[in-house]
Amino acid sequence: MRIPGMPQSPQPLSGAVAASITRVHAAAWSEAAVLARESGCRFVALWGTDHRERDGAFSVLAAYATAQGLCVIELPVAATEAAYPDLAGVFPAANRMQRSARDLLGLMPKDDAVDTRAWLRHGAWREDEFPLRRDFARAAPLEPAPDSYAFVRVEGDGVHEIAVGPIHAGIIEPGHFRFSVVGEKVLRLEAHLGYVHKGIDKRFEDFTLEDGYRLAGRVSGDSTVAYAWAYAQAAESVLDVRPPARALWLRALMLERERVANHLGDLGALGNDGGFGFALAQFMRLKEDWLRANDAAFGHRFMMDRIIPGGVDSEPDRAHLEGLVRQAREVLEEVHAMRRIFDEHSGLQDRFLTAGHVAPLLAHELGLTGLAGRASGQAHDLRADLPTTPYDVLKVKKVVYQGGDVAARVNARFEEINESMRLIVALVEAMPGGDVRAELAQARDGAFGVGWIEGWRGAVLVALEAGAGGRIRRCHAHDPSWHNWPLIEHAVMGNIVPDFPLINKSFNLSYSGVDC
Amino acid sequence: MIPILLKILKTGVVSEKPPRANEEWRVRAATIQREILAILGRALVIRQVDAGSCNGCEIELNALNNPYYNLEGMGIKFAASPRHADMLLVTGPVSRNMEQALRIAYEAMPDPKLVVAVGDCGRDGGIFGTGYATCGGVANVIPVDVVVPGCPPPPTAILQGILTAIAARAA
Numbered sequence: 001m002r003i004p005g006m007p008q009s010p011q012p013l014s015g016a017v018a019a020s021i022t023r024v025h026a027a028a029w030s031e032a033a034v035l036a037r038e039s040g041c042r043f044v045a046l047w048g049t050d051h052r053e054r055d056g057a058f059s060v061l062a063a064y065a066t067a068q069g070l071c072v073i074e075l076p077v078a079a080t081e082a083a084y085p086d087l088a089g090v091f092p093a094a095n096r097m098q099r100s101a102r103d104l105l106g107l108m109p110k111d112d113a114v115d116t117r118a119w120l121r122h123g124a125w126r127e128d129e130f131p132l133r134r135d136f137a138r139a140a141p142l143e144p145a146p147d148s149y150a151f152v153r154v155e156g157d158g159v160h161e162i163a164v165g166p167i168h169a170g171i172i173e174p175g176h177f178r179f180s181v182v183g184e185k186v187l188r189l190e191a192h193l194g195y196v197h198k199g200i201d202k203r204f205e206d207f208t209l210e211d212g213y214r215l216a217g218r219v220s221g222d223s224t225v226a227y228a229w230a231y232a233q234a235a236e237s238v239l240d241v242r243p244p245a246r247a248l249w250l251r252a253l254m255l256e257r258e259r260v261a262n263h264l265g266d267l268g269a270l271g272n273d274g275g276f277g278f279a280l281a282q283f284m285r286l287k288e289d290w291l292r293a294n295d296a297a298f299g300h301r302f303m304m305d306r307i308i309p310g311g312v313d314s315e316p317d318r319a320h321l322e323g324l325v326r327q328a329r330e331v332l333e334e335v336h337a338m339r340r341i342f343d344e345h346s347g348l349q350d351r352f353l354t355a356g357h358v359a360p361l362l363a364h365e366l367g368l369t370g371l372a373g374r375a376s377g378q379a380h381d382l383r384a385d386l387p388t389t390p391y392d393v394l395k396v397k398k399v400v401y402q403g404g405d406v407a408a409r410v411n412a413r414f415e416e417i418n419e420s421m422r423l424i425v426a427l428v429e430a431m432p433g434g435d436v437r438a439e440l441a442q443a444r445d446g447a448f449g450v451g452w453i454e455g456w457r458g459a460v461l462v463a464l465e466a467g468a469g470g471r472i473r474r475c476h477a478h479d480p481s482w483h484n485w486p487l488i489e490h491a492v493m494g495n496i497v498p499d500f501p502l503i504n505k506s507f508n509l510s511y512s513g514v515d516c
Numbered sequence: 517m518i519p520i521l522l523k524i525l526k527t528g529v530v531s532e533k534p535p536r537a538n539e540e541w542r543v544r545a546a547t548i549q550r551e552i553l554a555i556l557g558r559a560l561v562i563r564q565v566d567a568g569s570c571n572g573c574e575i576e577l578n579a580l581n582n583p584y585y586n587l588e589g590m591g592i593k594f595a596a597s598p599r600h601a602d603m604l605l606v607t608g609p610v611s612r613n614m615e616q617a618l619r620i621a622y623e624a625m626p627d628p629k630l631v632v633a634v635g636d637c638g639r640d641g642g643i644f645g646t647g648y649a650t651c652g653g654v655a656n657v658i659p660v661d662v663v664v665p666g667c668p669p670p671p672t673a674i675l676q677g678i679l680t681a682i683a684a685r686a687a
Contacts, residue, residue, distance in 0.1 A: 122612075122613040123612075123613075124612030124613060124648065124649060125648055131648050131649070136648070138648045141612055141648070141651075166614065166617050167565055167617055167621055169596035170594070170596070171564045171566075171574050171577045171578050171594060172566070172574065173566050173569070173571055173574065174565075174566050174567075174614060174617065194613055195568075195611065195613045195614050195617070196566070196568045196569070196608065196611050196613070196614065197611055197612075197613050197649050198568055198609060198611055198644045198649050198650050199644075199647050199648055199649030199650060200644070202647065202648065202649075203643075203644060203645065203647065206645075214643060215643055218570040218572070218643055218644075218667075219570065220570060220571060221569070221570040221571045221572025221573070221574075221575065221668065222571055222572070222575060224572070265575070265578070278520055278523075278524070280581075281582070281583055282523065282527070284578075284579070284581065284582035284583065285527065285530060285582055285583050285584065287579070287582070288579060288582050288584050291579070295670075301576075301670060302572060302575070302668075304572070304667065337519070337523065338523075340519065341519055341520060341523070344519075510571065511571070512569065512570045512571050515611075515613075
């Protein structure tokens with residue numbers, strides 16, 4: 001697969017994901033972005049790597065989704081200059097990714113108009129230190145400095161700011177939101193994230209290709225299955241191994257169970273934020289039953305560390321698998337009853353309808369992705385668009401709404417639960433027999449592979465480069481929340497401040513996934 | 517209204533018995549005296565701070581409010597401000613970017629302060645360890661009374677950790 005119109009020939013990547021890598025020079029780097037935009041490809045991610053030991057230069061990489069698969073474009077960046085052509089002018093979603101690449105690696109986009117504010121670096125390391133460079137060596141931390149960030153100021157009669165975070169009022173992840181409001185109406189919201197930056201990309205260097213799945217599974221705990229599967233795909237690509245069919249079916253079973261668990265929790269929380277506590281109690285009860293069944297069948301409530309490179313580490317016995325089918329049918333019935341109650345509750349619908357609206361055109365322009373994207377008319381779902389085993393035989397039905405408001409995101413969750421329950425039953429009933437684990441081979445030093453999995457929130461990407469002796473040289477895990485956080489800022493414009501929690505919850509984005 | 521009432525009636529009460537305290541998780545001698553506990557009973561207010569978690573622990577903390585664990589039924593509730601809290605419940609390997617916010621929240625609490633570190637990361641940094649971006653365990657930043665191990669610890673374990681912290685000193 002290639003970006004339509006690009007003259008360079010891509011080098012195909014082995015593994016489950018249809019993907020290629022193309023090494024280009026600076027002019028072709030910019031041209032690729034423009035061609036991608038013009039031909040309807042989507043921008044997926046941007047990250048950088050220190051390749052000075054290998055070829056005396058850094059690399060900056062961008063991934064695009066084409067109709068045939070994933071195209072990775074790699075541009076060598078001279079160590080002396082450490083600058084590359086900006087992509088944010090073509091794909092606005094690249095802005096925060098470029099700023100992160102600057103904070104972690106010191107690579108700057110070449111454009112005077114780019115946003116130069118630090119993103120992940122709040123003051124724990126100096127401006128001229130770059131953690132992802134191989135010669136980085138900060139042993140002692142800096143004294144914590146007061147956090148200052150140049151928010152965009154909105155001025156005018158009666159405009160005031162509300163600063164929220166990093167510690168929020170509930171049991172949620174930390175981040176800072178700066179609202180500019182007139183009365184109760186939000187004129188502008190600007191988010192400042194990076195508070196839970198744990199240096200995961202650097203930490204991957206301490207892991208082997210074989211055991212990196214454990215760290216990948218903790219980039220965003222609510223999507224541990226999606227990350228572990230994406231990591232396993234990338235590792236299987238560089239290790240050149242094919243997991244047995246049964247393992248892939250079990251992985252899909254876990255992925256669909258993770259999707260349902262999160263949707264159940266979100267529907268409860270959305271009902272609660274709409275002032276309907278009954279919904280929270282009911283959906284949290286269903287979610288608890290669901291997590292307990294995960295524990296019984298897979299030995300972990302979130303199914304953490306069950307997907308490993310080469311397959312899965314254990315499998316449920318027949319009785320447990322049958323139990324999962326029974327449970328899927330029972331819970332679906334309860335979800336249907338809850339949906340009728342939601343639909344007939346005028347107070348709730350009054351809160352949901354028109355709140356946090358993202359029009360399909362805006363969603364397309366700014367690259368809204370995953371579940372939230374599908375609720376704004378962006379009909380992309382890897383399970384249906386580029387199905388790998390077992391989705392190729394299951395024929396996933398994409399759930400797409402045009403509404404773009406909280407109501408659409410609620411309905412999308414209800415519909416996706418429907419489809420996932422069908423998939424869970426089909427996965428158990430038609431699951432092939434055989435082994436669940438393949439032997440791993442040795443990876444060539446420098447081998448590169450990707451994994452790309454449609455998690456409950458959207459597509460998770462893992463790009464992996466092998467080092468010497470079976471170690472990881474570079475692993476970049478990318479969360480769909482990167483694209484969707486900036487859209488929340490648009491979604492709340494013109495809404496009232498008290499609707500922010502509801503709107504925010506309807507996206508339910510990961511902080512840890514983007515802060516990493 | 518009728519479908520809602522029927523659903524409530526059909527669901528019934530699903531709450532389960534709470535676990536007992538686990539003295540092995542105590543890392544610091546109890547600071548709250550028996551007499552104070554007698555007065556406070558189990559009316560406990562908790563401020564939770566995610567200081568760098570992967571959000572797995574937050575899912576389990578939220579589960580504590582589901583009807584099975586029925587935390588509020590035991591007189592324990594989560595508050596929005598540390599100034600209203602008796603206990604700080606901290607998750608994550610304490611990212612450098614959250615270190616200062618965590619200290620401020622701790623200092624804002626009235627004495628006597630109880631701190632429960634939740635999860636393997638809260639214990640010692642867990643899989644993320646200590647590095648340029650992480651401080652490691654919560655005890656590297658603020659004093660900790662009880663540590664609940666697990667990745668993530670299930671709700672019963674977290675509840676057990678909370679109850680351990682408020683149990684009177686065993687001796």
